[in-house]
Amino acid sequence: MTSTVPRAALTELPARTAEWFRAHARDLPWRRPGTTPWGVLVSEFMLQQTPVSRVEPVWLRWMAEWPVPSALAAESRAEVVRAWGKLGYPRRAMRLHAAAQAIATEHGDRVPSDVAALEALPGVGSYTARAVVAFGYGLRAPVVDTNVRRVVARAVHGAGDAGPARTRADLADVDALLPAEDAEAAVVSAALMELGAVVCTARSPRCGVCPVHAECAWVAAGRPEYTGPRRPVQGFAGTDRQVRGRLLDVLRAAEHPVPKAELDAVWADGAQRDRCLDSLLVDGLAEQFADGRFALGGTAPRTTD
DNA sequence: AACTCGTGGCC
């Protein structure tokens, strides 16, 4: 797949964005010197669909408690899910736990530094793998998230927003923007994300302070509105996601296994409630004991073998 | 390829 990035954009945009990033980057904990690739991996898991402000305190706690993959791997899954708290999408906690176990047992407790090995880990996809390579190891890798897709759509292609993901083409577009040298490419990757997160935002972009305002194709085109298809907004009230969240909230808060009656109290619709509880059991986020009571899944600490 | 999976803050 070849990039559709106009040649003119390849010159100034990456350099200007990187320069702006060096001067204005937010002081996020996982960007501080001394952060290990493991720290970066944990941050990327937590940041999947979750705002920075909610991740920060949890990440700091996790790094203090589990500074290396093997430390998290030795924890019980239930404790990991409990520590995840209300970050949302708790299956991420399970997958991070499983990833830590794979890293500990199959990679000598070192986070892999190549995309293929990273993508083989549970919960690590195209974005997270490249984010670890770039931000954890300072290597050249096209990092494509929703922010970067929006920046490229506007500044390079002159569109109001990014359309549906075209994974191969998106990777090629960003790859074309990266300089050859590893360290500088990693900075550009971080800079493109940062630009999308704080300047080139989805709603009310701050073009007045944008470092690439002068060469932005969207500005040049008069900031046309996005007319393409939009991903349908997910509802939440009344969905299984809400019910699962309430059930899991009870299990997280409980120090001991809880009787079903306690779970029945969180949702009126019995059929939906039972379906959701069953799905939590299937996922492994919950488990049922012989006496009928329920707890977070994986209550027993992992046995070392 | 479309759908699912949590949670909370913001304009």
Add this chain to the structure above:
DNA sequence: TGGCCAAGAGT
């Protein structure tokens, strides 16, 4: 107020 959004991944 409530639709919309926030560093995706798995199926």
